[in-house]
Structure formats: structure tokens, C-alpha cells
Amino acid sequence: MALGTWLWIITIGFCLAFLVISWKVKDKATSSYAEYVIGGGSLPFFLIFFTQFATIMGVGNFVGHAASGARVGLPHMFFILGEQGSKIIFALFFAGLAGRFTYKTVSEMMDDLFVRDRVTRMLVGLVASLIMIAWVGGQGKAFGHIFSVITGANPTWIILFFSAVFILYTTLGGIYSVVWTDFLQGILMFVFGAVFYYYAFAPVDFSLTQLATKLAEGGHGNLWAVEHVNTMSLVTMFVTGCIGILAAQIYWQRCFAAKDGRTARNGLLYSGIIAILMVMLTALVGMVIVAVNPEILSADGKLAADPMSWFLQSAHIPTFVAAMIFALILAAGMSSADSNLNSAATLIVNDLILPLKKDxxxxxxxxxxxxxxxxxxxxxxxxxxxxTTIIGLFSKAYSIAGGALVPLLLVGLLWKKRAGEEFRMGTRNSNITPWGARTGIVVGGVLTQVEALGAHRNLIALGVSALLIVVVSLLTKESMEESSLRA
Structure with a gap:
């Protein structure tokens, strides 16, 4: 059976399974708003672990990182450490805190604990939703590309088809559709992932030494060198990865949905550790593909074809194995799409509609x-x-959200009014004023897009935004206190 036929069979099977799961959980999901968006804040460890893992491992972590590994080589590992290591940092320092609360969104949490300002809450919700919307579109675009290359199908119709499936099953069951389909997808990723890596590393006899030798023989030995890596660039990569996750509603929402702080922390911690290992292996697969087919990478560092698409159609793996690898990629993309779709909708309702319609x-x-x-x-x-590209679809949203929201989050958590007191739902404990928050959000987001600031503009945006939040809050503190007294 041809690979294209296998792709359609697997796709239809997955879609039917996800729709059945969503139909079974729809009554419980729609029983209340809290059930629909955070599962009533009672989800157990196995669901939190698998939904975090499946959400992390999107299409980009298989297709995108394989391409980056083929083009950049070992230096790309440092980016992976920053991008994926940020999940571990989040788990250790923030997940436990979030798991104690039953907020619906990170915007609601910051509003309740920090500022109590409707405008700020709406700004945070709007900016945070940009990442989620972009990621949903990114998964659809990735599927359109893969199907187009392998089956010759029109990518426009493929994007529309998958988008319709995302919408349908996520709408039916809310967060319950997401976590239970992620549970299935996560298991498939472990099983098919093992098959994928086995066949991917077989051409170099599972030896990194042989991989380095073959790269050198093919004229691409530079892929196995890190001497030219700039230290500041590595720091920027790591920080960019960290600020991205702190602004991502999908991770906060899973923590709010967990039954307690320990469940939230461990679910993200263990899934993050496994994700780092798998993504690093995927980047190495990209280098293996170059070693097997040196012509896929030109002398000036440009790829002649997408490494993963070439690999799926090559003679190095049987057709049924290629189909299993596609199932792996499909599961990864579907899980990221449904998670981000649900999170974006939750942000819009909870932080843009609810503040205006409290009744x-x-x-x-x-x-x-x-x-x-x-x-x-x-x-x-x-x-x-x-x-134009998947990266272009979400790169701006990613940096804007990080620069706008992360300084507010960090300053709010560190700059308490009552330093020795823990944060509690319903109790404001921060020195940030509404005008301080608004100023930091707007300036931080704008500065990330000012190209004149250079390659480190995200770091500059973080620092300036945090400084303005503190300065403006100190200048407007008295007016805020007078307003509170009048109220």
C-alpha cells in the first residue's frame, strides 16, 4: 500500500477516535464553566502528565527541529536546552504555585493577586491569546505542507480539513476533550517515537562517532562543531525560551486544572525532562539525514528539501514504518492544536468578555x-x-507576549506589599498599580518589535518593562490608594 494511502487511513482513524472521545465527555464538560475550561480543578497526575507532554511535543518538535538540526547542527542543541528547559524551570518555580489555585487563566490570576484592574486584565488576555492562536494555525500549516509533499494534495484544503477537526472535537468537550485525547496521543508518541528513533539512527549504527564521521565525509563536518557559538547568543536563546513559556496560557491552565500543586509541578517536570531528550534526538535525526543524503544541505547552509518529508519517502525505512512516523507527527500536531485552541478561547471569554459582562x-x-x-x-x-512560513506565523506573537507579560508576572510575584505572606486567592498582595501594569505591558510588547534595538531586543524589552512597572507604580501609588478609599 502506498504511503499516501496510509496517511489518509491513519488520519481518518485518528479523527474518528478523537470525535468519539469528545462525544463521551461533552456532558460533563458542559455541566459548568469551570468544568469546561479547567476540569473543575481536579485532574489527576496521569492526565496532567500526558496532556503536558503531548502539548509540548507539537509538529515543530519533530519536523521543525529535524530541519534545524540538519541546517545548524550541534549548536542547535543549546537552543533546545533553553526552549525545552524552560518547562522544567516553570515546573520547579511556578507550577506548584499555580496548582494551588483554580483560576481559569493567567490573566485572571495576575488581576486577582496583583492589580485588580479590568483594563490590565483585558490587555493580558488579549496579548496572551496571540501565542495560542498562532500555534493552532501553525499546526494546520504544518499538516498542509506534509500532505502536499507526500500525497500531492492541495495544502489549502488540508489546512481547512484539519482546522475543522480541531474545532469540532475541542468545542464538544472543552478541556476534557483535550486531556483525554492528549492521553491517547501521548501514549502513541511514546510507542511510535521509539520506532522512529530506532529506524532513524540505524543508518549510523546508533553511533554518534559514526554520525560525525559520515558528516565529515559528506562535506558537512561543521555540523558537529560548537566552537563558533557565541555565548551571548546562547543566553538569549535560553531566556527567550523561558519568557515564552511564562506567557503561555496552555501551561498555566493545566496547572489550574490539576488537583493540587504537587500534581501540577510533577506533571510538567517529568514531561519536560522527557521532551528535552526527545527533541534533542530529533535534532540529531536531522543530522543523520544529512549524513545519509549530503546533497540535501547545500554548501551555503540551505536545505534543498524538508529533511523529515524526504526521510518519510526514502528507501531507508519501510512504508509501514513511515506511516507510523506520520502517525507520531499527526498525534503531536493534533495535541498542540486542541490545547492551544481551548486555551485561546478560554482567554477570550474569561478576560475579554467576562470583565464586561460580570452578570x-x-x-x-x-x-x-x-x-x-x-x-x-x-x-x-x-x-x-x-x-509565509510556520515560524513567521508565531514568532512575533511569541516575542510580543513574552516582552509584555513576563515582566508584569515576575515583578508582581517578587514585589509584594506584605513580604512574608503567601499569595491567596481573593487577596491582593502586590505594589503594582494599574498604570504601572498598563505601561509595562504596552512598552514591553512594542520594544520586542523594534529591530533597531538589535538581536537582544527581547532582553532589553524585559528590563525596560520591569523598570517602568516599578517606577510608574511608585509614581501612581498615592492616586491608587485614594481611589480605593473613595470606592
Whole structure:
């Protein structure tokens, strides 16, 4: 059977399975707003672990990192340490805190604990949703590319098809659809991932020494060198990865959904450790592909073809194994898409609609979030259709959200009004004022897009935003206290 036929069989099978799961959980999910978006804050460890793992391992962690490994070589490992290591940092320092609360979004948490300002909450919700929307579109665009290369199908129709599936099963069951389909997808990733790495490293006899030798023989020995890596660039990569995850609603939402802080911390910690190992292996696979087919990488460092697509169609692996690897990529993309779609819809309803419609009933909120899921899914599909590249689709959103929101989060957590007191839901414990928060959000987000600031503009944006939050808060502290007294 041809690989293209296998792809369609696997795709239809996956989609039907996900729809069945979503139909089974829809009644529980729609019973209340809290159930729909955070599972009532009672999810056990195995669901938190698998949903975190499946969400982390999107299409980019297989297709994108394989291409980067083929093009950049060993230096790309440092980027992976920063990007994926940020999940471990989040788990150790933030997940346990978030797991104690039952907020719906990171915006709601910062509003309740830091500022109590509707405008700030809406700004945070809007900016945070940019990452989620972009990632949904990115998964659809990746599927469109893979199907186009292997089956010859029109990528536009593929993007629309997968977007419709994302929307349908996520709308049906909310967070329950996400975590239970992620549970299935996570298991498939472990099984098919083992098969993938076995066949991928077989051409070099599972030896890094032989990999380095073959790269040198093919004229690409520079891929196995790190001497030219700039230390400051590594620091920037690591910090960029960290600030990205701190602004990502998907990770906060899983922590809020966990039954307690320990469950939230361990779920993300263990999934993050495994993700680092798997993504590093994927980058090495990219180098193996160059070693096997040196012509895929030109002398000036440009790829003649997508390494993973070439690998799936090469004679080095049987067709049924290529189909299993595609199933791995499909599971990864579907899990990231549904998680980000649900998180984006939750942000829009919880932080853009709810502050303006505080008298909304629980069932009205459930209806709003289901409608938002459909709207966000359609918007993400359109973004995927018109974006030039997957990276271009979310890179700006990623940096804007990090520069705008991370300084507010860190300053809020560190600059307490009552230093010895733990944060508690319903109790504001921060010196940040509304104007300090608003100023930091706007300036931080804008500075990340000022190219004149150079390659380290994200770091500059973080520092300037944090400084302005403190300075403006000190200048407006008195007016805020007077406002509170009048209220």
C-alpha cells in the first residue's frame, strides 16, 4: 500500500477516535464553566502528565527541529536546552504555585493577586491569546505542507480539513476533550517515537562517532562543531525560551486544572525532562539525514528539501514504518492544536468578555467559550493559509507576549506589599498599580518589535518593562490608594 494511502487511513482513524472521545465527555464538560475550561480543578497526575507532554511535543518538535538540526547542527542543541528547559524551570518555580489555585487563566490570576484592574486584565488576555492562536494555525500549516509533499494534495484544503477537526472535537468537550485525547496521543508518541528513533539512527549504527564521521565525509563536518557559538547568543536563546513559556496560557491552565500543586509541578517536570531528550534526538535525526543524503544541505547552509518529508519517502525505512512516523507527527500536531485552541478561547471569554459582562450565568459562559472556540479556530485557519512560513506565523506573537507579560508576572510575584505572606486567592498582595501594569505591558510588547534595538531586543524589552512597572507604580501609588478609599 502506498504511503499516501496510509496517511489518509491513519488520519481518518485518528479523527474518528478523537470525535468519539469528545462525544463521551461533552456532558460533563458542559455541566459548568469551570468544568469546561479547567476540569473543575481536579485532574489527576496521569492526565496532567500526558496532556503536558503531548502539548509540548507539537509538529515543530519533530519536523521543525529535524530541519534545524540538519541546517545548524550541534549548536542547535543549546537552543533546545533553553526552549525545552524552560518547562522544567516553570515546573520547579511556578507550577506548584499555580496548582494551588483554580483560576481559569493567567490573566485572571495576575488581576486577582496583583492589580485588580479590568483594563490590565483585558490587555493580558488579549496579548496572551496571540501565542495560542498562532500555534493552532501553525499546526494546520504544518499538516498542509506534509500532505502536499507526500500525497500531492492541495495544502489549502488540508489546512481547512484539519482546522475543522480541531474545532469540532475541542468545542464538544472543552478541556476534557483535550486531556483525554492528549492521553491517547501521548501514549502513541511514546510507542511510535521509539520506532522512529530506532529506524532513524540505524543508518549510523546508533553511533554518534559514526554520525560525525559520515558528516565529515559528506562535506558537512561543521555540523558537529560548537566552537563558533557565541555565548551571548546562547543566553538569549535560553531566556527567550523561558519568557515564552511564562506567557503561555496552555501551561498555566493545566496547572489550574490539576488537583493540587504537587500534581501540577510533577506533571510538567517529568514531561519536560522527557521532551528535552526527545527533541534533542530529533535534532540529531536531522543530522543523520544529512549524513545519509549530503546533497540535501547545500554548501551555503540551505536545505534543498524538508529533511523529515524526504526521510518519510526514502528507501531507508519501510512504508509501514513511515506511516507510523506520520502517525507520531499527526498525534503531536493534533495535541498542540486542541490545547492551544481551548486555551485561546478560554482567554477570550474569561478576560475579554467576562470583565464586561460580570452578570453572565454559568451556562452563558459555557456557550460563549464554545462559540469562541469556533471563531478562534476559523481565524487560526485563515492565518495558516496566508502566513509565509510556520515560524513567521508565531514568532512575533511569541516575542510580543513574552516582552509584555513576563515582566508584569515576575515583578508582581517578587514585589509584594506584605513580604512574608503567601499569595491567596481573593487577596491582593502586590505594589503594582494599574498604570504601572498598563505601561509595562504596552512598552514591553512594542520594544520586542523594534529591530533597531538589535538581536537582544527581547532582553532589553524585559528590563525596560520591569523598570517602568516599578517606577510608574511608585509614581501612581498615592492616586491608587485614594481611589480605593473613595470606592
Amino acid at each position: 453572565a450565568t454559568d451556562q452563558e459562559l459555557v456557550r460563549y467559550v464554545t462559540i469562541a472556540t469556533v471563531v478562534v479556530g476559523i481565524f487560526a485557519a485563515l492565518a495558516a493559509l496566508y502566513a
